Amino acid sequence: MFKNLLFVAAFCVITLGCSKDDPAPQDSTTQQDSTDDDTTNPPDPDDGYTIADPAFVTGSTARFSMTNINTSISEIGLVYATTPNPTTANETLVSAETIGDLHLVISMLEAETTYYVKAYRKTGSEIEYSNEITLETLSARGTGGTFSGDIVLLTQSEIDAFGRERYINISGSLTVAHEGATTDPIVDLSPLNTIESVGTSLAIHRTTRLTTLLGLENIASLTQGLTIVENTKLRDLQYLENLTSSQIGQLYIIENDILEDISALQHVEIVERLLVLGNPLLETIEIPELRTVNFDVEIRNNSSITNLNGLENLTTVGRELTIENNPNLLTLGGLIALQEADVIHILRNDSLTSLDGLDSLATVSGLVIEYNDSLETLEGLSVSGGSLEVDAITIWENHNLTSLNGLSSVQGSVDSITIVYNLSIQSINGLEGVTQVNYLGIRELPELQNLDGLEGISNITEAIILDNLPRLENIDGLNSLTTIDGNNFRIKNLPLITNVDGLSNLSSAPSSIDLDFEDNIALSDFCGLNNLFIVSGATARLDVSGCAYNPDEQDIRDGNCSL
Incomplete structure (x- = not known):
């Protein structure tokens, strides 16, 4: 078990003095600066400027821990080079x-190479350096071969200990997660940079200090899933670019507070x-292949997404496609x-005005369009030169929608059509290609003036x-x-209709059905039912x-069909 591999990584924390910006080499002994009498003695404890030896070194990275409590410092960081006495003229990490x-x-270092590192800090225009490490x-x-099984890493110490084994492969899953309060939060994945494949899944969960996925850059394959969930400081998925296996299992990007970019999944x-849920700063979903x-x-629930660019090659969704509560999606x-x-x-999706983009859609079992307050048209569903096969259509509470014209590609038999609570719909033209429907429900449309568009329907098999x-x-x-x-x-609460002449061709209805007409206060002429009750019996x-x-x-059969 991995727990037997864990050990406390000891390193010496050195309290270092600072020298003025000076190209001359410095050491940790006491020296007098000939220019301004500053010394390289360890600073007063209240100054608090300390640097540790590298906490972890790999073939391409080195992690340093530093502490500063001096509020007058405007910039702090590291300088490094392959020659002694680096300054800000060399490589700098701020x-x-x-x-x-x-x-x-520090990343992008050359393997098996000696580096010289100093800490530096700025106060105004003045630069001070620590001694050199x-x-x-x-x-x-890596040299550790394959780790057999699943591994869960909950602290930085556990990541460091696992990284020292320098595994190349993990046969099972790799999970990096923050669990509860800890004095050893996960801040750095670079110790994992020898890993090239994970047998099943990779999960990064609930980290509070992790800002980068540096350390995962050599992982090329997964088979069962990638999960990035509830990471409060992660801005992008950089360093997953080498994930080149075409099929990676499940992909979950969920509730990452400042995540802006997932284009590394190229x-x-x-x-x-594919779940992309609750990422408030994510503007687009870049998975171009x-x-x-x-x-x-x-x-769902991505408040900054304005478009779905990045999904241009997606052709097939095996089950449900849900686009929900993305308030700025245009x-x-x-x-x-x-x-x-x-x-x-x-x-x-409060800002969505059309369904443009669904033009290539040819087959869908169910189409549900609900609660999109700015949606004005369904025209994007029109298939040029072809038909759209749909089993069920639900158009519910889209208050700016005025017509169903975009459904003109729907042809033949449809299981159900439900048009409800759309306050601006004046016409249901667009359904002319439908010839049979099992369920037809048209309710709560205060602006609808006629049923033009239903002329193709000859058979309703369950309900109207x-x-x-x-x-x-x-x-x-x-x-x-x-x-x-x-x-x-059921025909109910239609206060303006005076007759049912639209049913004059109805000739067959089962004995078990009640033809229910209720609260149609102007309806006085039922002669449109003569064909059903008299001719067809x-x-x-x-x-x-x-x-x-x-x-x-019986009144209809007796010829008393109207007042």
């Missing part, structure tokens, strides 16, 4: 912070699931290559519900309907209440 315990990792980088490639082509997601895609243009998905959910359509003037758009096979027929029941005339089925 700390992002100046106060407290600082962890700086010498380090020797290790060989570039070689990924196939994933099992992604072609197939075998199961679900969820892009366009779906990045989905231009998408041809197939099982179910597509587009909901609660028209409810609370205060401006609907007639139901003539149903005039091709000949057969109802289901058990639910249907035994369905007629249940009418709250209308201007309330006949039953």
